[in-house]
Amino acid sequence: MCVIFGSCALALAQQSDKKTSPLPDAPKSSTAQRKNFFARWADFYRQDWSSPGPSTASEPAPARRGLPSPLDSPPFPNSDWSYGGSPVIGEPDGNTYPLMTAINGAKSRTKLYGWLDPTLNFSTSRNSNAPEANDVNSNRFELNQFVLYTERLPDSVQQSHVDWGYHLTALYGTDYRFTTAKGYGAGQLLDDRHQYGFDPTLEYVDVYVPQVAQGMNLRLGRFISVPGIEAQLAPNNYIFSHSLLYAIDPFTDTGLIATIKMNDQWLVQLGITVGHDVAPWTSDAKPSGTACLSYTTKSVNDNVYLCANGINNARYAYNNLQQYDVTWYHKFSKTVHMATESWYMYERGVPALGGAIQPETGANPAYCLAGEQRCTAPEYAVVNFLQKELSLRNFVSFRSDFLDDKKGQRTGYATKYSENTIMWCHWIGSTVQIRPELRFERAWDQKAYDNGRKHNQLTAASDLIFHF
DSSP states (O other), rough: OGSSSSSOHHHHSSSSOOOOOTTTTOOOOOOOOOOOHHHHHHHHHHHHSSSOOOOOOOOOOOOOSOOSSSSTTTSOOOSOOSSSSSSTTTTOOOOHHHHHHHHHHTTEEEEEEEEEEEEEEEEEEEOOOSBBBSOOOOEEEEEEEEEEEEEEOOOOOEEEEEESEEEEEEHHHHGGGGOOOBBBTHHHHHHHHOEEEEEEOOOEEEEEEHHHHHEEEEEEEEEESSOOOOOOSSSSSSSBBHHHHHHHHOEEEEEEEEEEEOOOSSSEEEEEEEEEBBOOTTTTTEEEEEEEEEEEESSEEEEEEEEEEESSOBBBBBTTEEEEEEEEEEEOSSSSOOOOOOEEEEEEEEEBTTTTSSSTTTTTOBBOTTTTTEEEEEEEEEEEEEEEEETTTTEEEEEEEEEETSSSSSTTTTTEEEEEEEEEEEETTTEEEEEEEEEEEEEESOBBBBBTTTTTEEEEEEEEEEOO
């Protein structure tokens, strides 16, 4: 029954590698030991919220094998330049969570943790914010995510023996529409159009083999599609809302991927999946290849991550996108860095809008040339995030985003889009995040916002992530 309880280890496993230490004079009396589960849980939050700031005088960070982390986490989502499909090879699991502290004093390698993510948005659109994500419903207070992870990370710091791990995720909320894959209970969205739903977003096992190069991780199961700055799970992102680039690219893949650390600077990934956002037992599944290459400079100021993702014959099927992605991270100073991503995607044989061939349920037709029953539908996009760390509990982020949905197959409208967002993230302790933002976007070639009624959209929104 563990499948009910899991969540986004992909990025939280890459967050802070500093353990939450007991206070030097913490009482160890029998009275403290007799505290019940709820009292221990409350004590974690009481100490976390009353602390004046992240401690730099606590016990030394666990040993790490590889280059130093370029970023502080918190306040940023990750301490390392991100790559998907694997935990960070060489990074210890130093994360401590409130729920596990209450259960067993955070003494086990298997961990239960998660978060609640309620959100609020005000929009100039009345009917829908689409293609904006994840606050697609305009002028609403919603529960976007209630997530629970069950996770055991392999020990990839040591190089003496094979180790293993696993991850199970349960996600409930309005954001299930952005993780749903055909064959994994997708009918609640594709057929029934439910506003709230459940999705077993991540279900995989990891096997770490230290004898290959400087370590290889094999991941088998359903995992987040590997390239990209953003991810489906709320704490893994700089900004509450998502870029247009993210909103229409693949979400999850099912298959096997190998991540090989060649040395401290080079990393290679090779994988085979059944395509994007489909289960192996669906008619849309087809063998698809993934290949990625990551390079980090010795200074850790730059990282380039190249991926060819889900490559096959490109013939039309549910979300059978051929994606070629590049991400560049650059650190200007201790407190300023940016992340830039661009991709080109396409799919062949997409049914034409108004033609005789019906598209897949939940997918859009393409604006093909007159007389064409099918056509190739390409799209390209680029996004840049610029971050400034104000303190270990605060940062601001500015995002610029451009998308050209040339045949309208991803958004339903054949138009160019632009989007700009500014956001402030504030942490309360290490367990609560507040992320208010202001966002403006435009569809340039035709009206695409508010279900085709408007060229422009302005939203003011925020989420609050409560970690447990």
